[in-house]
Amino acid sequence: MKHTSNAFRFTATTASLALLLASLQVPPSQAAGKIQIVTATSDLAALAQEVGGDRVEVESIARGYQDPHFVEAKPSFLLKLRKADLLIVVGLELEIGWLPPLINQSGNPRIQVAAPGYFDASRFAEILEIPKGVVTRAEGDVHPLGNPHYWLDPANGQRIAKGIADRLSEMRPADASYFEQRYQAFTKRLQEEDQKWVAEMKPYAGRKVVTYHRSWPNFAKHFDLDVVGYVEPRPGIPPSPSHTLELIQLMKRENIKVIMVEPYFDLKTPKAIARDTGAQVVVMMPSVGGEKEITDYFKLFDYDIALLKKAFDATH
Amino acid sequence: MKNAMVLACALLVLPGALSAQDASKESAEAKREDRLKTLEEQVRALAAEVEALRGELKTARESAANAPATRPKLVLASAPYARESAEAAATPGPPQGSSTAQTQVFGGATSNAKLLNPDISVIGDFLGTAGNNSIRPVRSLEMHESELGLQAIIDPYARGDFFLSFGEQGVNVEEGYLTFTSLPGGFVAKVGKMRAAFGKVNTIHNHALEWTDRPMVTDNLLGGEDGIDDAGLSVTRILPAPKWIFMEATGQVFRGDSSTVFQSVTHKDVSYVGHLRAYKDLSESTNVDIGASYSRGHSAAGADLITLPSNFHTDLYGMDATFRWKPLRRAIYHSFLARSELVWSQRDQLSPLSLFQTQRAFGFFTSGEYRLTRRWTMGGRFDRTGRAQQANLTDTGFSALLTYWPSEFSQIRGQYRFARYAEGTDGSELRFQFLFVLGAHGAHPF
Numbered sequence: 001m002k003h004t005s006n007a008f009r010f011t012a013t014t015a016s017l018a019l020l021l022a023s024l025q026v027p028p029s030q031a032a033g034k035i036q037i038v039t040a041t042s043d044l045a046a047l048a049q050e051v052g053g054d055r056v057e058v059e060s061i062a063r064g065y066q067d068p069h070f071v072e073a074k075p076s077f078l079l080k081l082r083k084a085d086l087l088i089v090v091g092l093e094l095e096i097g098w099l100p101p102l103i104n105q106s107g108n109p110r111i112q113v114a115a116p117g118y119f120d121a122s123r124f125a126e127i128l129e130i131p132k133g134v135v136t137r138a139e140g141d142v143h144p145l146g147n148p149h150y151w152l153d154p155a156n157g158q159r160i161a162k163g164i165a166d167r168l169s170e171m172r173p174a175d176a177s178y179f180e181q182r183y184q185a186f187t188k189r190l191q192e193e194d195q196k197w198v199a200e201m202k203p204y205a206g207r208k209v210v211t212y213h214r215s216w217p218n219f220a221k222h223f224d225l226d227v228v229g230y231v232e233p234r235p236g237i238p239p240s241p242s243h244t245l246e247l248i249q250l251m252k253r254e255n256i257k258v259i260m261v262e263p264y265f266d267l268k269t270p271k272a273i274a275r276d277t278g279a280q281v282v283v284m285m286p287s288v289g290g291e292k293e294i295t296d297y298f299k300l301f302d303y304d305i306a307l308l309k310k311a312f313d314a315t316h
Numbered sequence: 317m318k319n320a321m322v323l324a325c326a327l328l329v330l331p332g333a334l335s336a337q338d339a340s341k342e343s344a345e346a347k348r349e350d351r352l353k354t355l356e357e358q359v360r361a362l363a364a365e366v367e368a369l370r371g372e373l374k375t376a377r378e379s380a381a382n383a384p385a386t387r388p389k390l391v392l393a394s395a396p397y398a399r400e401s402a403e404a405a406a407t408p409g410p411p412q413g414s415s416t417a418q419t420q421v422f423g424g425a426t427s428n429a430k431l432l433n434p435d436i437s438v439i440g441d442f443l444g445t446a447g448n449n450s451i452r453p454v455r456s457l458e459m460h461e462s463e464l465g466l467q468a469i470i471d472p473y474a475r476g477d478f479f480l481s482f483g484e485q486g487v488n489v490e491e492g493y494l495t496f497t498s499l500p501g502g503f504v505a506k507v508g509k510m511r512a513a514f515g516k517v518n519t520i521h522n523h524a525l526e527w528t529d530r531p532m533v534t535d536n537l538l539g540g541e542d543g544i545d546d547a548g549l550s551v552t553r554i555l556p557a558p559k560w561i562f563m564e565a566t567g568q569v570f571r572g573d574s575s576t577v578f579q580s581v582t583h584k585d586v587s588y589v590g591h592l593r594a595y596k597d598l599s600e601s602t603n604v605d606i607g608a609s610y611s612r613g614h615s616a617a618g619a620d621l622i623t624l625p626s627n628f629h630t631d632l633y634g635m636d637a638t639f640r641w642k643p644l645r646r647a648i649y650h651s652f653l654a655r656s657e658l659v660w661s662q663r664d665q666l667s668p669l670s671l672f673q674t675q676r677a678f679g680f681f682t683s684g685e686y687r688l689t690r691r692w693t694m695g696g697r698f699d700r701t702g703r704a705q706q707a708n709l710t711d712t713g714f715s716a717l718l719t720y721w722p723s724e725f726s727q728i729r730g731q732y733r734f735a736r737y738a739e740g741t742d743g744s745e746l747r748f749q750f751l752f753v754l755g756a757h758g759a760h761p762f
Contacts, residue, residue: 062599063644064649065644066644066645067647067648070647070648072640072642072647072762073561073761073762074595074597074603074762075564075593075595075605075761075762076560076562076595076596076597076603078554078562079554079560082502082554096756096758096759097759097760098759100758100759101758101759101760101761101762103497104475104495104504105495105501105504105552105761107499107501107502107553107554108502108551109473109497109498109499109506111498112472112497112498113469114469114472114496115472116736131649136721137725140723141723143726235726236723237689238690238721263645263648264644264645264646264648266646267689269536285510
């Protein structure tokens with residue numbers, strides 16, 4: 001009987017506590033120091049750092065050399081998320097396989113979906129490859145809302161930076177002029193760098209390339225490349241022998257000499273295709289931090305464009 | 317004579333009059349013809365104008381159809397696909413958003429209303445078994461489970477998750493709970509029916525397991541496939557801990573009805589579950605996850621008794637450990653997972669001589685799984701466990717597994733399972749499983 005009475009008291013106490021907690025208002029962020037930012041990918045972290053300067057602390061969940069579709073929802077990420085004032089996500093269901101449970105378990109009201117500390121960068125970017133008509137899994141791991149690899153276009157980088165600057169200004173009105181100044185400086189430098197990148201890529205305008213995954217539509221559009229085939233038969237589906245043969249025939253027919261591969265894919269099939277077609281396999285970095293020297297958003301394009309130029313020149 | 321003269325005059329005048337009348341008629345006809353010609357010309361001109369307008373409209377439609385859906389304003393002056401003024405370039409263009417894909421909506425007129433429907437998924441779990449097992453026989457072929465998942469954010473403060481399990485025996489609400497995600501103090505609370513946080517495997521749905529079955533210790537000490545799964549409340553919070561160590565505590569109160577483990581007679585016969593979890597990243601590729609669990613509830617053995625049924629309890633103690641290795645650069649090709657759980661059970665019951673007794677049983681499993689390639693995984697499991705109601709009877713078994721993944725959304729698995737039961741009987745079975753996912757199934761916690 002002693003156990004049952006204890007049990008009843010415990011239940012009543014727990015239920016009361018739950019009701020009390022549920023009825024409390026969610027407190028606003030009281031952080032007086034730096035704004036704590038957690039981003040889904042390292043590119044968004046780089047953009048947030050550009051705009052936030054020394055008024056923010058930024059951490060990324062995914063690494064630059066990691067496939068952002070398949071990040072493990074490790075509990076250690078919860079330690080970052082529970083303190084975050086702002087969570088910046090790629091969106092378009094890129095992180096659907098790992099981020100929602102982390103947000104739910106974080107116990108942080110500030111970064112819940114649609115809360116002021118939740119920032120979906122895709123809402124500020126130009127999105128390509130939005131499927132039209134009925135979408136089914138017969139097309140592979142297709143993203144119904146459009147291709148989520150949009151940060152690989154400097155124009156989108158600027159749009160996202162503007163969105164982050166505005167959000168930071170809303171969170172810290174006292175620092176609004178600082179964030180605006182940082183954004184303007186970033187824009188100026190980005191425009192200058194972009195003129196240089198476009199000039200460097202101009203001799204290769206219209207070149208046809210093959211990529212492993214559909215990671216490069218925004219990059220290809222901005223730098224006027226023509227992606228005519230993929231190593232994957234469908235997004236997320238590993239290469240099959242029949243598709244590989246078709247791709248080899250296509251590359252021979254169209255005289256395609258460059259295969260762009262992300263660092264997290266196996267090189268066995270791309271190398272086999274390259275041997276048959278005389279093409280070069282280029283391990284492109286889709287994100288900041290993919291290599292040690294890619295420490296910011298500018299160096300990401302510097303790195304990839306240098307690789308591409310070298311490959312085009314070598315195979316011309 | 318006079319009449320003749322009048323007639324002659326009339327005859328002389330009549331041709332003239334007639335000719336004058338003919339002339340006026342011709343003039344009127346000419347006017348009519350002119351007018352008709354004018355009208356015809358006007359009609360032709362109008363027809364030509366209409367044709368021209370049609371052409372312009374067609375051209376405009378075609379150009380609109382061929383143009384990019386929404387070409388954004390140029391942001392950078394150097395962008396190759398458009399040029400705009402420096403003023404326009406200083407302001408980022410609006411994001412594209414008008415064009416979206418359609419989901420498979422067959423309701424037509426109500427499609428807009430469906431936008432707020434929850435994420436819906438169905439996971440099919442088909443099992444086949446060959447071989448012999450006289451102690452715990454299973455069907456040769458069965459649609460073991462069809463799990464319907466309905467998941468959505470309810471409001472800014474909570475989300476809801478329902479998992480309905482359709483088996484060949486009927487329908488069961490495997491889980492259906494409300495999660496309060498915006499509580500102060502870092503608390504996360506759940507209300508509803510849920511799998512209890514006792515160990516790891518008890519929280520995992522069938523389709524997310526590394527095997528086609530559950531470990532023997534789950535069958536013998538934790539109530540079988542459904543495990544500890546009950547209606548109640550749950551509160552979880554991350555605890556303060558040394559840097560880079562994640563610690564989390566979970567406290568749960570349930571009604572007290574869970575398979576054969578717990579059974580309540582009165583409202584006061586609730587059961588409790590407590591779980592303490594510690595996690596550490598050993599490197600960016602490896603991590604270890606350790607947990608300790610405790611649960612107490614009323615034993616089903618006392619439910620049929622008239623006197624003092626509440627004196628019969630079941631106490632469960634558990635330890636779980638998981639080690640993971642997954643290199644980030646090759647995460648989709650290679651990984652390793654080792655898992656083990658130990659469970660101690662103390663069950664109050666009546667002996668065959670109707671004497672009060674407590675059966676103390678112990679069981680464990682240990683398993684490993686290695687991803688060979690993107691599509692192939694191999695693994696194994698060892699089981700050894702006593703039985704909750706007869707602790708002196710021990711069952712032992714092992715399994716070898718091979719899994720093939722055509723894509724992220726389907727899986728084919730084979731498992732050879734050997735069991736040596738306490739009765740001295742062996743079971744030897746070859747099981748195969750087809751798992752397939754329809755729709756948007758939300759990710760499960762790590």
